[in-house]
Amino acid sequence: MKKILIFIGAATVMLAASCTKDFDKINTNPGSASGENFDPNLLLPTAEINYVSTIQGYSGAILFQSMWVQIFANAEYPTYYSNGDKYVASGNILTYAASIWNNAYQAASKAKEIQNLIAEKGTAQTNLSSVAFIVQLLNLELITDVYGDCPYSQALQAKTANIAFPVYDKQSDIYPSMLNSLDSAISTLDASGDKITNDIIYDGDITKWKKFGYSLMLRMAMRLTKVDAATAQKYAEKAYAGGTFSSVDDNAFINFDNANGYNNANTSALQVPEDFSQVRWSKPLMDFLKAGNDPRVSVIAEIPENGTTNNNDKTLDGDHTFAKQIGMPSGYDQNGGATDISKEPNYPGASPADASINGDAAFAVGLYSRPTAALYTRSLSTPGFILTYAETELLLAEAAVRGWNVGNASTHYHNGVSAALQSYGTFNSVGEISATEAETYATAHPLVTSSTEASLAQINMQFWATTGTLFNFIEAWNNWRRSGYPVLTPVNYAGNFSGGQIPRRETYPSTEPSTNGENYNAGVSSNGGDTWTNRVWWDKE
Known part of the structure; x- marks a missing residue:
């Protein structure tokens, strides 16, 4: 063994002596990432x-x-x-x-x-x-x-x-x-x-990237409304002048490609049987949308078919009837004690067992609305949203309410509501709400201008509902912390x-x-x- 090591060492010395001028070339991995x-x-x-x-x-x-x-x-x-x-x-x-x-x-x-x-x-x-x-x-x-x-x-x-x-x-x-x-x-x-x-995201479209940049600037600026209003105003106005998103065609999202190993992580989570059967829309969200006769209710929400077996079946469509949709309150369990969901004052009852299925059982939360399976959870290639025209218009509406030079608050609010309704079609055809229907709804539900606080509440409630139902939960939370809307009851x-x-x-x-x-x-x-x-x-x- 010692002789072999000596031989290898000698050979190494000779190689080094004969190839010094090509050392960098020989010792560079051709597959490594470098600027060259x-x-x-x-x-x-x-x-x-x-x-x-x-x-x-x-x-x-x-x-x-x-x-x-x-x-x-x-x-x-x-x-x-x-x-x-x-x-x-x-x-x-x-x-x-x-x-x-x-x-x-x-x-x-x-x-x-x-x-x-x-x-x-x-x-x-x-x-x-x-x-x-x-x-x-x-x-x-x-x-x-x-x-x-x-x-x-x-x-x-x-x-x-x-x-x-x-x-x-x-x-x-x-x-x-x-x-x-x-x-x-x-x-x-x-x-x-x-x-x-x-x-x-934009297939190299620089015009769209500029709009994205200014829309991101607007979002960053609005974070500062409570701590540095002057800087917030400066950059919100700069973003508006530069050119934020101008239609839903500017929405920033990624189309996932599950066939090649890239899937939407929200969809992936909600395809887990326990997640799919138990995660429901909240009571505050459903109450807010239904109070405004919002057409999104029948698009994003459904009541599963009766019984445990059907609740767990991701291939079955639910009932989208507007009047039947009901959100579930937070903070409950199914453990039989004081916090059992059945003790909730407005509990709709359990979803009864399907008599046609042998051994089926009632399902405790089956009558609460879940996210529409065909829209959100059936395909792992569901798009993931980053930033939307609806969000930027709602933020501009707030900036205008604050008196900043960014256009008209009512116009921005109208655009934001209409754009929000039109964005669900990005998921797939199940979510399509036509531009005509969206515009009609936005016109019939204008910005309340009776007071600054009333306007801010309405704008930020819409922001919460929009980001939340487009599954951008981080932004819904960020803006809730910043704006204070909606007013939520902690658990x-x-x-x-x-x-x-x-x-x-x-x-x-x-x-x-x-x-x-x-x-x-x-x-x-x-x-x-x-x-x-x-x-x-x-x-x-």
Whole structure:
């Protein structure tokens, strides 16, 4: 063995002596990602789809925010939905709480790597670099909105600046920086510039990316209404002047491709038998939509066929009759005690067993409305929404109510309501509400202008209902925290982790104290604590 090692060593010396001039060429992996041999366009779809996957499913949104903001309800205990419906921890709560942090930073790093590769290549791919930067900011906004103070100025710099332990920046510093950076990125977009390939949101359409950038700027600006109204107004007006979304054709979403291994995480979750049979629309949501005779009710909601077997069958369509739809209140279980769903004052009764099915049984929550299976849960290729025309118009309506120079509040509100109704057809034909019907409804339900508060309440209730029923639960929760609408009654189920209050943030990943302890401790101190109820900077009473 010793002779063999000596021989190998000698051969290595000779090889090194004879090939020194080709050392870099020989020792470079031809498959590695570098600016010389890798097209950075190829990373863009990964960064884009990672963002959408992060705001869906078991990354937290469907288990936390969908029920914290009372879009969904779930009358079970114990279950992982207890995290959202009852604020009671499940066994994997720390994993769920860390998911957005981990996944969004990973998505942001993919976007950052696109910029790094372009820099290495030294080519003029300004459009691609700017779009990648916008996607990076989209992810960083998500992180700071969910957790508060976080790594920002030193984030994503392990490769380029060897920063392994980034400081936690204050959210009050992060937001102005993001807005300024976004403004700069948008200004470099040029429809006559480099072509973007592999873009799964807008197929490289730079005009649409500019609209997206300004619409994202508007959303960021409106976060600051309670803490920095001057900056909020400045950037809301800049976004409006620059050109936000102008129709539902501008909606930002990703069409998933389950055949090739990419599926909608919300749909995937709701195809789990326990999830499909037990997750229901909430009472506040159904009450709100039905009070306005909203045509979405018969599109998004259905009552399953009778009995347990039929409730669990994802292939069966339910009853969409408007009058029959009823939302389920939060905070109940099916355990026979004081919080059993059957004790709820307006309990509609159990869905009776189907006599034609041998051994079938009644189903306790079967008469509450569930999300329409054919619309939301039957296909794993269901689109995932990022930002919509309806949202931007509703935000502009609020900005106008505040007296800012962004157009007419009533017109924006009308556009927002109409656009919301027209957006469900993006899922599939089951959700189609015609432009004519949407316009008729919006005209018949104009903005109430009797007072500023009445207008703000109406606008933000619509925002909540729209984002929630388009399954963008994070945005429904974010805007609820910012605006205070709808006014929700918290659940105070025994053993909850929030003192009977609706959670206002997610806690930092449990690994942070050991992996970035000094900066984590500083961040916790600056953030006012690391609990489910301490508020992020822009979330003021």
